Amino acid sequence: MRNFISKSAEAIPPSGIRKFFDLALTMDDVISLGVGEPDFTTPWNVCEAGIYSIEQGTTSYTSNRGLQQLRDSLSEYLKIHYGLHYDADREMVITSGVSEALDIAIRAVIDPGDEALVTEPIYVSYAPCVTLAGGIPVPVPCHEKDQFRLMPDALMEKVSKSSKVLILNFPNNPTGAVMKRDDLKAIRDIVIDHDLLVISDEVYAELTYEGSHVAPATIDGLWERTITLNGFSKAYAMTGWRVGYLCAPESLCDAALKIHQYVMLCAPVMGQIAANSAIRNGEAEKDKMVTEYRVRRNLFVHDLNRIGLPCHVPEGAFYAFPSVKSTGLSDFEFAEQLLKEERVAVVPGSVFGDAAKDHLRCAYAVSRKDLKEAVNRIERFMSDHCA
Amino acid sequence: MxxxxxxxxxxxxxxxxxxxxxxxxxxxxxxxxxxxxxxxxxxAQVIRKYSAVIDWERAGNGEVWAIIELKVNPERDFGYDRIAERISKFKQVRSLRLITGTYDFQLLVTGKNMQEVARFVSEHIAPMDRIRETATHIIMKNYKENGNTLCGHEGTERIPYSF
The missing domain is CATH 1.10.10.10 (Winged helix-like DNA-binding domain superfamily/Winged helix DNA-binding domain)
Structure with a gap:
């Protein structure tokens, strides 16, 4: 029998932490700082909107682009909150989470052989999506000394004639790094000079703790060459509802919409209705969650530094990204032994690219009580191993 | 502030x-x-005192809690304030509010058992001047107290790792 697996499916790596995952499932009393989702449940008024829609029998497809009222709300919301201008009828598609938005954005613009510049450390999906589209992911390292922001010289070093796309994710998973307006302006000229398209995943935008989020498309000269991706999962604790969106100039949006209509048809209708309720009535609940994340960040980062795991203060998202270099253990060794001995789950940085090695991604999207207990366990682990 | x-x-x-x-x-x-x-x-008395939220049902001391509603004739020059002050002095009265609607006051009252609560209302509250009518509601079960859910659990188990 032939090997039926496609070359592109073979080319993408399996999950870097499968082993940890399986191990953690066999253990009791694990405190997991390894989860990339909020610990809050979706605000109840948002759930109610979803439940009511089901009770009313609203269980059908929506238009490919997504519910008109959700797109209208979003268009208004983006304008007010980020100064982003996208037309609800021509420049927006509602997707099944940002994951789908990312996939269709990449497939809409990447041809075989095109290079996509991907900042590193970075969420694990970007490079495989580029590979599946036939493109070549090119990592652009971001360093701790720059608080993991993308620096112009790092970008210049990797940009080539084959570069077509620059993928950004700020606030960043896993580092919590944020790009301020001046940081984005500093890379704008390179983007324009090399005629690049920006794909910007801003799913953590609402979780920006110092100042406000700056969307790359609001930088002069970038709107026309940017695809903006965002969603409801992180800000409104709606991961399981699977609702995201893609915004772009009409021609780019149409290309992504074509792929979306063939592969997804539409995002789940009850999720879209709940998402609309989140934008219209979820602001207060969202703000409460953001305040709580900030409080946890302050406590947790303070504690990590106190026990000897140096950690910069992340300005966004809900991840702390301490270095384990001083312990003499690699990030994988640290994470594995910590799980086995102290039942604390963290993600080794290397999973997020070479630039992330010697670090751990610790999600502080867990209760303060669990965070405190996790710190106690990590401290005990450190005193056993790194005295 | x-x-x-x-x-x-x-x-x-x-x-x-x-x-x-x-x-x-x-x-x-x-x-x-x-x-x-x-x-x-x-x-500034914004912080009045520091206290604990206690699930008395779980503590198992068998106390009974009741909501008492009162219709009250307000007093010239003082309105509801003086009568409210008198009622609030009873240690059985855990909270007292002036409310809109059919009744004027809403009290939260505790006692060792139902008879004690009933006796307190009939002997101490109902006979007071200016009290026109009382309605006593015994609390059967507390589901949420002061913003804290006392029953069930929220959310489901999350997977240990996700990116």
Whole structure:
């Protein structure tokens, strides 16, 4: 029998932490700082909107682009909150989470052989999506000394004639790094000079703790060459509802919409209705969650530094990204032994690219009580191993 | 009162045993300032006292709780205030509010058993001057107290790792 697996499916790596995952499932009393989702449940008024829609029998497809009222709300919301201008009828598609938005954005613009510049450390999906589209992911390292922001010289070093796309994710998973307006302006000229398209995943935008989020498309000269991706999962604790969106100039949006209509048809209708309720009535609940994340960040980062795991203060998202270099253990060794001995789950940085090695991604999207207990366990682990 | 005061109040309401040092880290305010802000809030009686939220049902002391509604004739020059003050002096009365609607006052009352609550209402509250009518509702089960859910659990198990 032939090997039926496609070359592109073979080319993408399996999950870097499968082993940890399986191990953690066999253990009791694990405190997991390894989860990339909020610990809050979706605000109840948002759930109610979803439940009511089901009770009313609203269980059908929506238009490919997504519910008109959700797109209208979003268009208004983006304008007010980020100064982003996208037309609800021509420049927006509602997707099944940002994951789908990312996939269709990449497939809409990447041809075989095109290079996509991907900042590193970075969420694990970007490079495989580029590979599946036939493109070549090119990592652009971001360093701790720059608080993991993308620096112009790092970008210049990797940009080539084959570069077509620059993928950004700020606030960043896993580092919590944020790009301020001046940081984005500093890379704008390179983007324009090399005629690049920006794909910007801003799913953590609402979780920006110092100042406000700056969307790359609001930088002069970038709107026309940017695809903006965002969603409801992180800000409104709606991961399981699977609702995201893609915004772009009409021609780019149409290309992504074509792929979306063939592969997804539409995002789940009850999720879209709940998402609309989140934008219209979820602001207060969202703000409460953001305040709580900030409080946890302050406590947790303070504690990590106190026990000897140096950690910069992340300005966004809900991840702390301490270095384990001083312990003499690699990030994988640290994470594995910590799980086995102290039942604390963290993600080794290397999973997020070479630039992330010697670090751990610790999600502080867990209760303060669990965070405190996790710190106690990590401290005990450190005193056993790194005295 | 500014945003930082509000944050301190929220954190204290959630856990009044949190230390000043911890509050300082959480709120990004120097410990000395946290301390003086709390003192100011105490002096202004914004913070009335520090107490615990107790699930009495679980504590199993068998106390009965009841909501008592009262129709009251207000007093010339004093309105409801003097009668409210008198009622609030009973140690059985755990809270007292002036409300809109059919009744004027709503009381939360405790007693060792139903008979004691009934006796308290009939012997001490109902005969008071200016009380026109009472309605007693025995509390059967508490589901949520002071913002804290006392039953069931929220959310489901999350997977241990996700990116």
């Amino acid at each position: 500014d945003e930082k005061d509000l944050l301190i109040l929220q954190l204290l309401e959630e856990n009044s045993r949190v230390s000043v040092d911890e509050l300082s880290v959480m709120t990004e305010i120097p410990a000395r300032d946290v301390k003086s802000r709390i003192t100011d809030l105490e002096d």
